[in-house]
Amino acid sequence: MTRTNAIDERCTDGKVDLVRLLFVTQSGAVRAHAVDSSKVESAVQTGVTISELVQTYNALGRRDKSGQFDAAGEVRLQPDPTTFQVLPYAERTGAMLCNIETLDGDPWPIDARSSLRALERDLADAGLSPNVAFESEFHLFKQGPNEEVQRVDERGAYATASTRETHETILAIVDALKAQDISVEKYYPEYAAGKHEIVTGHRSGLRAVDEYVLLRETVDSVARDHGYQSTFVPKPFDNSTNGCHIHVSLWDDGNAMYDPEQKELSQTGRQFIAGILEHAPGLCALTAPTVNSYARLRPQIGAAAFVCWGRENREALVRVPAPDSGDPEGSTRIEFRAADNTANPYVALLGLLAAGLDGVERDLEPPEPVTVDPGNLSEKERTDRGVNRLPRTLGQALDALESDATLRDALGADLCKAYLGVKRSHWEAFTRSANSWKRDRLRSIY
Known part of the structure; x- marks a missing residue:
């Protein structure tokens, strides 16, 4: 059984409809995108696109406008299927931790989780x-x-x-x-x-x-x-x-x-x-x-x-x-x-x-x-x-x-x-x- 199939089964058994894709920005704040459980396989296989700008916000929610990222530019959240959890405190919801990759599928150098994994x-x-x-x-x-x-x-x-x-x-x-x-x-x-x-x-x-x-x-x-x-x-x-x-x-x-x-x-x-x-x-x-x-x-x-x-x-x-x-x-x-x-x-x-x-x-x-x-x-x-x-x-x-x-x-x-x-x-x-x-x-x- 593939990891994606195992997640699908856990979503079915746990009556999970939404899966939060969690990541942490430079500010230290935990962020999330959520996908419908029917899209988990796609998310694991190809990732979910987000703006590079999300990494430029400081702890007060203010964008570092002088930083190296502008309004143009996207990367992908790449869920780690080994981290999947059914969230016991959120009805019909699961979660996975994510790496962040470039659109070419390489580790994004800005992503601290990828750097720690390396x-x-x-x-x-x-x-x-x-x-x-x-x-x-x-x-x-x-x-x-x-x-x-x-x-x-x-x-x-x-x-x-x-x-x-x-x-x-x-x-x-x-x-x-x-x-x-x-x-x-x-x-x-x-x-x-x-x-x-x-x-x-x-x-x-x-x-x-x-x-x-x-x-x-x-x-x-x-x-x-x-x-x-x-x-x-x-x-x-x-x-x-x-x-x-x-x-x-x-x-x-x-x-x-x-x-x-x-x-x-x-x-x-x-x-x-x-x-x-x-x-x-x-x-x-x-x-x-x-x-x-x-x-x-x-x-x-x-x-x-x-x-x-x-x-x-x-x-x-x-x-x-x-x-x-x-x-x-x-x-x-x-x-x-x-x-x-x-x-x-x-x-x-x-x-x-x-x-x-x-x-x-x-x-x-x-x-x-x-x-x-x-x-x-x-x-x-x-x-x-x-x-x-x-x-x-x-x-x-x-x-x-x-x-x-x-x-x-x-x-x-x-x-x-x-x-x-x-x-x-x-x-x-x-x-x-x-x-x-x-x-x-x-x-x-x-």
Whole structure:
């Protein structure tokens, strides 16, 4: 049975009439075209034509009119049939993740999913496979009759009382994720009112990102069905943040980040960390890519603000979590903490892998791990230890990305140019009107 026939059967069995073709633009927003289920075979075989311009809109929905794309020019959404899902939260609807191809059928250089897939294939040729998980934080809230935001609760981190008001909603989200074969490992209420975190299982690189996109769609859709709004914005309210921590390990015959003799992080793992630290400023432009992101990346609020690493250190840019005692090899990994949900996740993982692999290829050695909150070190102590501040603005991060040859090469010239253009337009829109950081607008997008 062909994959298309299998999808046809699932559409029939699931009474699916519409199939959403999902993709993520440079802005990090999830977009979709939908086709009737009778057109799925045609969509898989020949793609669905869309305008190139869709990739030029920034997070505020404004087109980068000075970019390389104009009104003329089309590409094709090419659905990946292996990603087909019947959506449990949308009546008579399915979904597939898409690559974007040129009209000639070649990978479009602007498409980050295609670029990540190519990197994953290169790693496979070298005998390596990335194992990845995204830890997603989000807020549930209600909009009052006068458009005021009504927070769900004020009870605080991990409080059992914080689980009660949204219990049915969270259960519905978990059930919907499992119905899409997305494993859920943990859930807990986070530090701020209405803030929640769902931890999904580790997957191969591309599949992990695809599942993360489906998670974002699922949370938003189920929340609306239950009378809430959701937001993944990095700084959605005062005294609140949302992160998206990215966990990565590299595997060959075993976990390349684990040293079985020393029973700890391997030399490869240390080199991978060194590469991330080396490229941290430019990497932030890929993982924290909105103006609002830099309201989150501040010292001592549970988000990274300094370029350092540490074992079990939640204020470090790179944390090495404590391994599970029953499976130290399987659980040894790094966690990158300066990422948030406004990122295009394909771009973010592409940059993170490229930075870490550069450290491995160049045999870089990281500095000594930081064992305290770096915000409690004096400025002199941080200077002596090489603990530098991350970019404080999107503008600084974009300048760093533009100067980072390794990250530019990883993206490729076309994707890098398009990405920088869209993000520069976002930064310029903010600098022209720096009054509210457009939080209300961003909450409606992420």
